[in-house]
Amino acid sequence: MIFDMEKQEANYDFVIVGSGLGGLVCGCILASEGYSVAILEKNHQIGGMLQVFSREKTILDTGVHYLGSLNPGENLYQLFKYLGILDELKLKRLGPEKVDVIRFEDGQEYAIPEGYDRFTQYLTKEFPEESEAIYAYCEKIREVCSCFPLYRLDASAPRYLEHPEIMTLNAFEYIGSITQNKRLQNVLAGTNSFLYAGNRSSTPFYVHALIVNSYLSGAFRLIDGGSQLAILLSRRIRNSGGQIFRRKKVTGARYDDKKMIAVTTEDGSIFYGKNFISNLHPASTVRLFGEQHFLKVYNRRITGLTNSISSFTAHLIFKPGAFPYLNYNIYQYHRDDVWGGPDYTPDTWPEQYFISTPAHSKSPEYAESMSVMAFMRFEEVAEWADSFNTVAEPGARGTDYERFKKQKEEQILVRLEHVFPGIRRQIKSIHSSTPLTFRDYTNSPDGSMYGISKTTENPLSTVISTKTHVPNLYLTGQNIFMHGILGVALGAVATCSMFLEKETLIRKIADA
Known part of the structure; x- marks a missing residue:
């Protein structure tokens, strides 16, 4: 790696755009194999959907509610063991x-x-x-x-x-x-x-x-939030010589003939690399790095695929000792059709929702909070689509938006009263997020929760290769293999297999 502090220029074996789980796992594997790695993150906090936030001294997760395949010998267990983070994870078995x-x-x-x-x-x-x-x-x-x-x-x-x-x-x-x-x-x-x-x-x-x-x-919760995954992976990356840069919003790329040679950031920094990995949605990747550098048929295919629906999430903070910790999740359906959630109407919303009480080290017997997720189409927040608001780039959406959120919070509370009578009296405060929040923090089109929807109609069209038509640009993240912690982690293994001998890498993981 060559780094010029004066010019703010660097040269790496791998420049990874986005510090979601896929980018972090790629960075961890490649750095541990001796490559020089730089990960660029636009937000102040790394981790993508592993990010947490705090309200009233309570840690709230943005996307990770529980993990699977964590029994000894299972795939995620072996991968975390290979990455060197398994023994340090604080886990609560469900x-x-x-x-x-x-x-x-x-x-x-x-x-x-x-x-x-x-x-x-x-x-x-x-x-x-x-x-x-x-x-x-x-x-x-x-x-x-x-x-x-x-x-x-x-x-x-x-x-x-x-x-x-x-x-x-x-x-x-x-x-x-x-x-x-x-x-x-x-x-x-x-x-x-x-x-x-x-x-x-x-x-x-x-x-x-x-x-x-x-x-x-083997299902587990991450005690005190999913950010511990990002913290442990980032530590492993740095210990292996890799670098992670926060508040580095990538705005474009430089090319030499057909190959990328560098990415540029909003603050004027330039990061040169031999190879580049995008942890962004494929459609966002194409827009960011220039449609003219990709085949038209590839552009049409990527932009024409259907993305999964987004979510409205209500985070309930409880009064101390008011609500028992539930060591399981609830999938609540208000009609006998578990497939019909995305087809809601504003009057019937939410017809189905997911309930989880995160595991906290401070109060193992009582829940400090509850996350309630309900499907929400982007069209419901489309009137505020031109707004943008993150910690790194603060903005306002206005009083109408706040009124909209309060209305949706109330609709969820009305439903919750059927499941937990009297729950209102146990709540200290409520905080919520919409598809706009998902979009702004993850750069996923329309705030899609699960990326590109898989389909039986033309199944191979939704199988996205790690390779792109830019010779040294690769993809990782939930659209490569599957979404979720396991799917994204295995997708990162697939991405790294483009540079490392696949059989050797997988044997190392399986034998860890």
């Missing part, structure tokens, strides 16, 4: 008898426990006439997961390429094919809403299978 609760308007609740044995035993007890369907469902999940080698920390070629029917198998239709029991159908698909924003007409079963399997394989 379950094992109750990791998630699927709850309906009639008050009926169904637990999703940890592990296939507990899962099948519980559901066959609740639905004794559906044991064949329940076992078939579990076997199908295992079968599908076996076709994704990277998911199994295997360097062999993806088997789904040999079995295109896996990519075109619709989640809603498959679940409906194994049982006619509508309630069981809804329970089996009950976590689809806020784990991957499922769509009944297009979501592939493989998306459902990979995610459900991960949470059956």
